[in-house]
Amino acid sequence: MEKMRAMVLSECAKIETNPLKLTKIDRHEIQRPNEILLKIEACGVCHSQLHGIEGDWKDIGIPPTLPTVPGHEVVGKVIEVGDTVTKFKVGDRAGITPLLEACKECQYCKEGKEYLCESSTILGESLKGGYSEYVTVTEDFATKVPESMKPEYAAPLFCAGITAYKAVKAAEPKSHKKIGVFGIGGVGHMAVQFAKVEGCDVIAFSRSEKHLDVAKRLGAQDAMTFSENQDEFLEKLKDKHGMLDAAIVFAPADIVTDTAIKSIKKGGLVVIATVGENPAFAAFEEKTIRGTLIGSTKDMEQVIKICDEKNLEVVSETFPLEDANKVLKKLKDSEIEARAVLIP
Ligand SMILES: [Zn+2]
Numbered sequence: 001m002e003k004m005r006a007m008v009l010s011e012c013a014k015i016e017t018n019p020l021k022l023t024k025i026d027r028h029e030i031q032r033p034n035e036i037l038l039k040i041e042a043c044g045v046c047h048s049q050l051h052g053i054e055g056d057w058k059d060i061g062i063p064p065t066l067p068t069v070p071g072h073e074v075v076g077k078v079i080e081v082g083d084t085v086t087k088f089k090v091g092d093r094a095g096i097t098p099l100l101e102a103c104k105e106c107q108y109c110k111e112g113k114e115y116l117c118e119s120s121t122i123l124g125e126s127l128k129g130g131y132s133e134y135v136t137v138t139e140d141f142a143t144k145v146p147e148s149m150k151p152e153y154a155a156p157l158f159c160a161g162i163t164a165y166k167a168v169k170a171a172e173p174k175s176h177k178k179i180g181v182f183g184i185g186g187v188g189h190m191a192v193q194f195a196k197v198e199g200c201d202v203i204a205f206s207r208s209e210k211h212l213d214v215a216k217r218l219g220a221q222d223a224m225t226f227s228e229n230q231d232e233f234l235e236k237l238k239d240k241h242g243m244l245d246a247a248i249v250f251a252p253a254d255i256v257t258d259t260a261i262k263s264i265k266k267g268g269l270v271v272i273a274t275v276g277e278n279p280a281f282a283a284f285e286e287k288t289i290r291g292t293l294i295g296s297t298k299d300m301e302q303v304i305k306i307c308d309e310k311n312l313e314v315v316s317e318t319f320p321l322e323d324a325n326k327v328l329k330k331l332k333d334s335e336i337e338a339r340a341v342l343i344p
């Protein structure tokens with residue numbers, strides 16, 4: 001059995017204790033005729049890995065098993081294809097979203113909402129994860145990546161990009177709709193741009209000055225510091241911009257969601273793209289709260305197309321695979337501007 005390098009998590013622990021260990025594990029091989037084998041070029045580091053590794057999400061079953069190889073936004077080169085594969089050939093490039101596989105038979109799958117499938121498998125929640133050198137995937141759950149896209153550009157599109165795209169879509173964007181984006185990190189900075197593509201007037205909110213600068217540079221009409229003093233924050237927003245038509249929440253803090261709901265007009269729409277408790281809201285204001293989760297393979301194809309055609313910017317920094325612990329620590333300390341990407 002050929003081996004490969006991987007950053008393996010055997011036990012959940014604080015990132016300061018370097019819980020990911022560089023290990024030689026069996027290289028994944030094609031097992032079914034509809035699979036392709038990718039040599040990984042890059043894998044983005046998503047905030048959810050920090051929660052999974054530190055054990056914050058044990059209650060919701062993440063990680064489902066140990067040991068695991070984390071990492072769920074992957075781009076690589078196709079180096080082998082199964083006998084029935086038609087979508088890819090050796091030498092193509094492909095990416096995988098967190099949705100590694102779904103049943104293709106249930107109602108969700110048939111409606112094109114395969115990310116809601118009850119029997120789905122998630123990339124990075126078994127030994128198949130992006131913090132390694134190789135991975136296999138069935139052709140239907142891989143998306144083509146143009147030759148012109150750099151690995152560190154393409155990889156973040158497969159979780160941050162698609163999450164942002166689908167959240168913006170859920171906010172029913174249209175020309176000059178005033179949309180607030182709460183939380184400008186790996187996902188938020190992409191959402192600002194997808195909303196701009198739709199002609200929306202975007203206002204970005206973040207606690208970090210650095211993130212506000214990024215949002216402004218990427219076309220936000222304004223970027224305001226988020227404050228937990230809700231009355232003061234809402235007052236300032238009303239003065240400067242009036243109430244929002246819609247809000248999208250990426251920051252995983254209940255106070256942010258609560259504030260977002262209060263920031264929109266009556267009849268407005270809040271899209272929540274993060275975990276947390278849903279705060280109470282006043283029914284008579286006819287507001288809508290909508291959840292969102294990654295996206296479908298079709299959505300992913302759209303993300304690649306839009307980013308390619310409109311030249312959207314992916315703010316990323318690259319690090320060697322071995323630095324995964326260090327990178328996650330930086331992410332924890334808010335020292336990553338938008339997205340860190342591991343290169344094996
Ligand atoms: Zn992710």
Ligand SMILES: [Zn+2]
Binds near residue numbers: 104
């Ligand atoms: Zn299904």
